[in-house]
């Protein structure tokens with residue numbers, strides 16, 4: 001499916017420095033040496049760097065970022081998703097010289113700037129890093145998170161964002177007209193809403209070499225399931241790894257994020273059905289699924305079971321994987337109950353990734369077999385892509 005192995009310019013082989021807590025029973029932090037894509041998280045003191053890292057990758061509730069201590073030396077955080085990442089959370093006073101690694105080692109630089117910091121200091125620091133990064137590693141993605149955006153009213157937010165953007169561009173032009181061509185990506189972010197997830201997802205997309213193949217699979221899934229929108233999410237960080245070709249509207253993205261968060265927080269209820277217990281749930285066919293099951297070809301690698309007593313507006317089904325003892329939970333919730341209606345569905349695809357798709361309720365209710373059939377093939381495709389990604393990194 002993937003034509004030729006992707007190449008990874010800015011990766012490193014390291015042992016994870018920080019072991020993430022295991023969430024939902026889906027993932028464990030690996031202690032093996034793996035090749036990780038490095039992301040540099042920079043910004044002045046109190047800009048919000050550690051908060052961003054902790055909220056996204058350590059499930060820290062945004063309000064608790066208030067209690068985070070100042071970072072005194074660089075902390076490297078490992079995170080495993082479709083590609084293994086290493087995020088360097090740097091202290092506010094770091095310079096190119098004291099970084100401890102050449103900029104060519106990094107795939108991405110994220111500079112976090114407080115949206116109220118229109119002053120010289122943060123802009124100078126940002127420009128200094130942009131120039132150094134451009135000289136040493138012109139292929140590096142340069143991202144600016146204009147952070148704590150929720151602190152300002154809509155008009156001020158747009159104005160400050162515009163001013164920061166303009167000042168950085170002007171300063172770069174003052175240094176050299178050559179720097180006009182530097183591609184900078186500005187994002188408005190806040191840990192208190194989904195803007196941070198959306199922005200970081202976009203950063204991640206540039207690092208996933210297999211993105212076009214994942215997008216193709218999502219397009220095929222949408223076309224065959226009459227889905228107007230589908231995302232492939234990393235379940236723990238709630239970053240979306242890929243989506244279909246239709247435009248992303250923030251409301252739909254936020255809805256999927258919230259649903260994933262809700263399922264994550266209820267995940268422990270199903271602990272008895274996770275791989276740890278090694279016990280499948282008792283099989284109880286759902287009334288609607290049983291009526292369509294005869295239309296649905298039996299998935300090649302799974303059988304179905306349903307948790308009893310599910311709410312009327314949402315369902316959760318657990319599908320054991322016979323050979324690997326892995327479970328593929330699925331769930332659905334009705335968004336607009338009145339006809340024609342929309343249903344949001346969740347299907348676990350790998351131990352780390354989940355498919356979230358909007359579907360017309362009539363399709364979800366009337367053609368469930370077809371949906372399950374499509375999900376099985378989608379899962380096969382994604383797993384194949386992930387295996388190729390992994391093999392390429394492992395140098396096999």
Ligand SMILES: Nc1nc2c(ncn2[C@@H]2O[C@H](COP(=O)(O)OP(=O)(O)OP(=O)(O)O)[C@@H](O)[C@H]2O)c(=O)[nH]1
Nearest residue numbers: 046047048049050051065066070071092148190191
């Ligand atoms: N309002 C608001 N506050 C935030 C946001 N993100 C972080 N903060 C707050 O900003 C303060 C500093 O956050 P940190 O994450 O410690 O900042 P840092 O850049 O890692 O700081 P140093 O470790 O000193 O370099 C904390 O009180 C956070 O609660 C945000 O999106 N909105």
